[in-house]
Amino acid sequence: MNESQAGTRHSAQSSCSRASRCLIFGDASVAQKVLTKDANVTSLGQLGWGVAVTLGVLVSGGVSGGHINPAVTVAMAVWGKHPWVKVPVYVIAQYLGAFMASSMVYAVYLNALDAFEPERSLATAGIFATYPGAMTASNGTLVTDFLSNGNGMGDQVVGTMLLLICVCAITDPRNMEVPKALIPLFVGFTVLNIGVCFGFNCGYAINPARDLAPRFFTLIAGWGEQTFTAGTFDGIAWWWVPLVGPHIGAVMGVGIYLLLIELHHPEAQEFS
Amino acid sequence: MNESQAGTRHSAQSSCSRASRCLIFGDASVAQKVLTKDANVTSLGQLGWGVAVTLGVLVSGGVSGGHINPAVTVAMAVWGKHPWVKVPVYVIAQYLGAFMASSMVYAVYLNALDAFEPERSLATAGIFATYPGAMTASNGTLVTDFLSNGNGMGDQVVGTMLLLICVCAITDPRNMEVPKALIPLFVGFTVLNIGVCFGFNCGYAINPARDLAPRFFTLIAGWGEQTFTAGTFDGIAWWWVPLVGPHIGAVMGVGIYLLLIELHHPEAQEFS
Amino acid sequence: MNESQAGTRHSAQSSCSRASRCLIFGDASVAQKVLTKDANVTSLGQLGWGVAVTLGVLVSGGVSGGHINPAVTVAMAVWGKHPWVKVPVYVIAQYLGAFMASSMVYAVYLNALDAFEPERSLATAGIFATYPGAMTASNGTLVTDFLSNGNGMGDQVVGTMLLLICVCAITDPRNMEVPKALIPLFVGFTVLNIGVCFGFNCGYAINPARDLAPRFFTLIAGWGEQTFTAGTFDGIAWWWVPLVGPHIGAVMGVGIYLLLIELHHPEAQEFS
């Protein structure tokens, strides 16, 4: 095994453990929110995800550049900012890490889940994966299934697009010169903000690994098929929306940043 | 087209896309708040605007110095800190960006808006532009239209004045030596703070583009004339207050900073 | 007028305007909280004071070292870290600034105050100065006047002592090497934390100027004598507690820091 292979393996291990840690914090903060019946959509629970991302990037940013989201890794590869050869091992590590994190949160909150509901329902499935929400209309009617798959897809595309524009700006050395140690902080602020702004429709997955791997975990850990059939609208299931949407949005986000900002840096103008 | 023109055009594109992004986050956080009927005026929803400003300045601060507010751009030009020749293109970009952001938030929350109310009302118009609020008196009476236009104007002038004093301090290299990467953070704190302190009366527009462009959008997107006639007090409409007030306050704020702080820096004392 | 006098005058102007700005934000955040009847003691309203202090120190730290609290200024002078000759002008500026800030918040919220209550009561007086609170016992009884003057004095002494220990640590170049631009941030965190921890008893004045000057303002602006007679316990009025307590606590805090930390820095051990 040569050094490059060792480097990739190391990065994959790190990516996996990092994604785990990030998910552990994120899922756990939602668990605490669901189990306490905190009805406030815009709440400190979102701080959990924001700070979790900060800490996830912080812990192993030095080894593998802080990739914890397959949508980010693939989009960077599409635009030539990340080697394609490293993508598969990164992505597998991200899914494995998310799966491990789900099982650890499940273990820590096992007593509480059993006390909360003997039969597992979507309410607690939402601790792990995302589902389109219900809402109360202005006249007080409860509206379930208000979100069409098309609108949900738009939500995921826009959310991840904004995430990537911000991530590109934060890590662009020619923009605001963010020092290495502050990158995790600003990425965490970005995720916090997307949560505060786009959590309402369907819970801002904006990361395929963070959504699909925990969904598989809940499928086999007692929640059953509802984890994949819930949110079906006009005969089309929900689960693939937070898988496909973030990948589309991420590619768009990096492209927009390159087009609008990076090409306009003074250094780049020499070539215009 | 010479390099200077190219630079201005680039800055304008950047200004526009940045203002869009900032508004997308800000409006969307209010959307989430309105749609969940979060009655708490001082809430995490304000975090949305604060962090949105942080990210807006962060993303394109490297290209055009982080101007996302016509009141700031014009006030800097009035006091000789920004070239007048660049003002029109900046301001147009700021209004266009705000309009684009409104339409994107509208698209992401279209299903939710339809589910919330079939007929668009001021409650959801307040997601996009600002309107003077209602309040509950100490004896429990609901008081609508408590805010006179004069008091609302004072609110906008004071809020924007404080914004500009802080922005001048944050970007003054002879004051606390804020590094480039932290400028977005401190400007975001400033806007968060103005929201926590001055959001009660009429929603702290403190930015003419952030208020008027979304107001036009809602006028043509189904809310109709109420967006311009609401808040009329003694026959005088409300909409021009968050347009004129911030410009007055911004000019005052920069002037006060120059008078009280910048002239007293040790270097400046050589000339006193 | 020689240069030193000019410097003192400049510092005083700056101190005054800075204290104003800080108070404007802080008082206004409480105004928003009171007027919306936010019953949550530990709330985002406290963010207002924390961030206000951050911005206050940030704006004019470069001119006069960020003094916005007479208790801090006097304590630093007592321990030989600030020239006594500058103390009077600083302190007068701090009281004037606090008075000006109160009047500006009063003006911005005049309509809202009138709508809230025709007769001014202690509820809105608490927007400006601090008063011992009421509380609900575990059995649901409302207990007013639970706080003795002695316990209130202890609260103010401990709160200001902790403030000064932290301020000394933050500004000590031999401790954690906090860069100049982050000093306002950490001081703001300190005040936020004291609010979260010690706001319950009597509203964490921890600053004589921030408390007494607004109390005078409310005395003459329509609230009347209750601003000085409220909270009288065993015939002893409350108003002098947040005036004297912070001065005692501040002197203790600087002394404790000198004793426990600063003397133990490696450089200092040469003399032990």
Next chain:
Amino acid sequence: MNESQAGTRHSAQSSCSRASRCLIFGDASVAQKVLTKDANVTSLGQLGWGVAVTLGVLVSGGVSGGHINPAVTVAMAVWGKHPWVKVPVYVIAQYLGAFMASSMVYAVYLNALDAFEPERSLATAGIFATYPGAMTASNGTLVTDFLSNGNGMGDQVVGTMLLLICVCAITDPRNMEVPKALIPLFVGFTVLNIGVCFGFNCGYAINPARDLAPRFFTLIAGWGEQTFTAGTFDGIAWWWVPLVGPHIGAVMGVGIYLLLIELHHPEAQEFS
């Protein structure tokens, strides 16, 4: 007494006073939460602990490296990153500091505690030490004692393990190059996050000194034997879980960081 002994004594004094200050803030924020009957588990009260840790590390990090947790000190010694000879004096100082902090919070809130409940109960004992909580099931039933000792132990092990992984990353100069002044901030974020994510089960002690010393204080200060008998499950008491769990989790956390991250730094690969 030679210089090394003097250094250890100084560090111990500093450790003790630092742990005191940290606990004062942390306990006091819980006091404010309990006394205002804030039912929201994920609340700004957790900001208190997060910022308290930031300030605790900030104040004396320059003297003794910011050790305020025996689990951290012992785990660092186990993995050869801290001299064993300094462990006893550090740990004693940490327990003494926590005891002093409890008594100071008790003094500041004495009037309020007396007004809240004449007979001291577990509700206010939870201000000082941690106890497993009660919860409401999805059908509305109140479930007390839902947490088994095994699940509680897992909670403490996982929480402290994540704390140590983050602390190792934050202080690892080869990872994200966090400057000295930001270490307190990131450690504070970590504790905030553990509170948001793992406070539900049993209050995230994750620090034996922070839990056992205040438990002793409440034992002798009027709460009596219930402080050690509460939470007994299947005949086994609760109090030893937050004592033993953090030590196990901390050793695991440092080990995991060494295995997954530190060994993979480029410099370390020379030896692979």
